[in-house]
Amino acid sequence: MSWSPMSWQVWALVSAVFTALTAVLARAGSAGAESDAAAFMRSVVILLALGALCFATGQWQALRALTGRNLGLLSLSGLATAGSWACYFRALKVGGAAQVATLNKLSIVLVALFGATMLGERLSGVNWLGVGLVVLGAYLLTWRG
Numbered sequence: 001m002s003w004s005p006m007s008w009q010v011w012a013l014v015s016a017v018f019t020a021l022t023a024v025l026a027r028a029g030s031a032g033a034e035s036d037a038a039a040f041m042r043s044v045v046i047l048l049a050l051g052a053l054c055f056a057t058g059q060w061q062a063l064r065a066l067t068g069r070n071l072g073l074l075s076l077s078g079l080a081t082a083g084s085w086a087c088y089f090r091a092l093k094v095g096g097a098a099q100v101a102t103l104n105k106l107s108i109v110l111v112a113l114f115g116a117t118m119l120g121e122r123l124s125g126v127n128w129l130g131v132g133l134v135v136l137g138a139y140l141l142t143w144r145g
Contacts, residue, residue: 027097035089102141108134
């Protein structure tokens with residue numbers, strides 16, 4: 001595996017750090033707040049931050065190049081994100097950040113399944129073993145024995 005500073009692996013690991021911070025900060029920040037209001041506030045910040053990033057990197061004009069298919073699928077993705085966040089914040093209201101984030105990461109398993117069935121992506125036997133280990137790991141991390 002090649003690790004250059006701009007490789008997908010580096011970006012994915014940095015994303016994982018931000019995702020971990022998201023769970024901890026969301027749990028702390030939504031304490032005593034209504035979950036939907038907290039998720040909405042977070043969404044406003046995301047909208048402003050990504051808008052500023054598009055503007056700063058000159059990608060604002062690239063929005064005009066999005067096709068109808070792009071817009072439709074990205075809209076569905078946005079609705080899925082809204083549903084995910086609504087459920088995530090409700091779970092954080094009553095569950096611990098580590099347990100909620102762990103079960104949320106079962107999305108890895110679903111991405112593998114959806115990628116294989118809907119996108120035609122091929123995973124090797126070792127990859128499927130990894131998917132199984134993610135399921136086992138999620139079980140072990142949320143088990144209260």
